[in-house]
Amino acid sequence: MNESKGAVATPLCGAGGGHAPAREVLLNPGPVNVSTRVQRALLRGDLCHREPEFARLMTSVRRQLEKAFAPSSTHTSVLLTGSGTSAVEAAIMGAVSPGRKLAVVTNGVYGERIAEIARRQGIGVVAIAPDPKTNLARFETAAPPTWTAIPTRDQVVKALEDPEVEAFAAVHHETTTGLLNPIREWGPLARARGKTFVLDSVSGLAGDAIDLEGWGADIVCGTANKCIQGLPGISFVLARPREIERMRARPPRALYFDLPKAWDAQEKGAPAFTMAVQVLFAFEAALEELLEETVAGRIARMARVANLLRDGFKEVGLELLLPAEVRSNTITTLALPARLTYARLHDRLKGKGFVIYAGQGGLEKTVFRVANMGALGEDDFRGFLAALRASLSEGACP
Numbered sequence: 001m002n003e004s005k006g007a008v009a010t011p012l013c014g015a016g017g018g019h020a021p022a023r024e025v026l027l028n029p030g031p032v033n034v035s036t037r038v039q040r041a042l043l044r045g046d047l048c049h050r051e052p053e054f055a056r057l058m059t060s061v062r063r064q065l066e067k068a069f070a071p072s073s074t075h076t077s078v079l080l081t082g083s084g085t086s087a088v089e090a091a092i093m094g095a096v097s098p099g100r101k102l103a104v105v106t107n108g109v110y111g112e113r114i115a116e117i118a119r120r121q122g123i124g125v126v127a128i129a130p131d132p133k134t135n136l137a138r139f140e141t142a143a144p145p146t147w148t149a150i151p152t153r154d155q156v157v158k159a160l161e162d163p164e165v166e167a168f169a170a171v172h173h174e175t176t177t178g179l180l181n182p183i184r185e186w187g188p189l190a191r192a193r194g195k196t197f198v199l200d201s202v203s204g205l206a207g208d209a210i211d212l213e214g215w216g217a218d219i220v221c222g223t224a225n226k227c228i229q230g231l232p233g234i235s236f237v238l239a240r241p242r243e244i245e246r247m248r249a250r251p252p253r254a255l256y257f258d259l260p261k262a263w264d265a266q267e268k269g270a271p272a273f274t275m276a277v278q279v280l281f282a283f284e285a286a287l288e289e290l291l292e293e294t295v296a297g298r299i300a301r302m303a304r305v306a307n308l309l310r311d312g313f314k315e316v317g318l319e320l321l322l323p324a325e326v327r328s329n330t331i332t333t334l335a336l337p338a339r340l341t342y343a344r345l346h347d348r349l350k351g352k353g354f355v356i357y358a359g360q361g362g363l364e365k366t367v368f369r370v371a372n373m374g375a376l377g378e379d380d381f382r383g384f385l386a387a388l389r390a391s392l393s394e395g396a397c398p
């Protein structure tokens, strides 16, 4: 046993011995490690959300979001206090009229979640699941083969040609596996058929390239605490103004998640409901950092560290679930070595200061995930690879 450096009191077979290192490197897909500047922004003080200082803060965050992701002013923004799912739920609830349907690509947990959100709202769902025979997985897992596959263009077109379908939804980056969906191809298909395209880019924005205007994404959901490197608690929707007006014409399905109501209030400089004020301070600082780095620069950094990690994974002989063509810049899903359970590998790495992430539904026994989002440097990733090498060679415990 080589738990090392006095960090662990008892060599509990890699269980970490209950001693937590001062700074954990988070390799989960959000919440991510943030910079000191973002952390410090939390301490700007107490502020009433109905004062002009708050209006300035909220407007600054909205304008920076629009500048980062819709630089030619094609989309407006609405902030929500809630995690990323709240933005997705609000967008879906607003995008479909009573009696009409939502077509949704279901090739992972998050696409399936969108379908479930719609069903719970009584919205008819046309699920677009890939053919299991097109499975791209490079090793076997207990997960549905549809989670490691991509629907064909013809499947998408067929669903969009259903006259009852009013909106099309897809996930940009399926966090389930780290799979990047070809939304660049799908957006124009929806546009050509007059369907509103709702995109969950909660784990995609600032991690992988996206052109909202060029790819025809009408309503896009994001969160503060993934590739934008803010803190959890605030999410947002970027929408074409036309889509806000279309939503306004539909009977609202909710009060808190009524996007036109929230947008109107935010345009007037006051939120409809109490917002997570201090989290918004941190979000403002994170967006300043993003714009300083530039979105293209952030994406390039994510790609660079993903490559650094993937080269390291190859060196230690770990298999990657997805082929290179469909991998995102920010998540790598790897086969668990046969003699190690996820829990054991997790605990050994956590004992060394690194938090990895489990697979979901059917993937939890065969894979682990490593995200490279967040305010981390190449040294953190090199340190992780060294810790991983050590954890893999510690051997099986009785």
Ligand SMILES: *Cc1c(COP(=O)(O)O)cnc(C)c1O
Residues within 6 Å of the ligand: 029, 030, 083, 084, 085, 086, 088, 110, 171, 173, 174, 175, 200, 201, 202, 203, 223
């Ligand atoms: C993280 C994530 C969400 C939202 O998850 P929350 O836990 O609600 O923040 C939604 N969609 C995708 C693709 C995600 O990665």
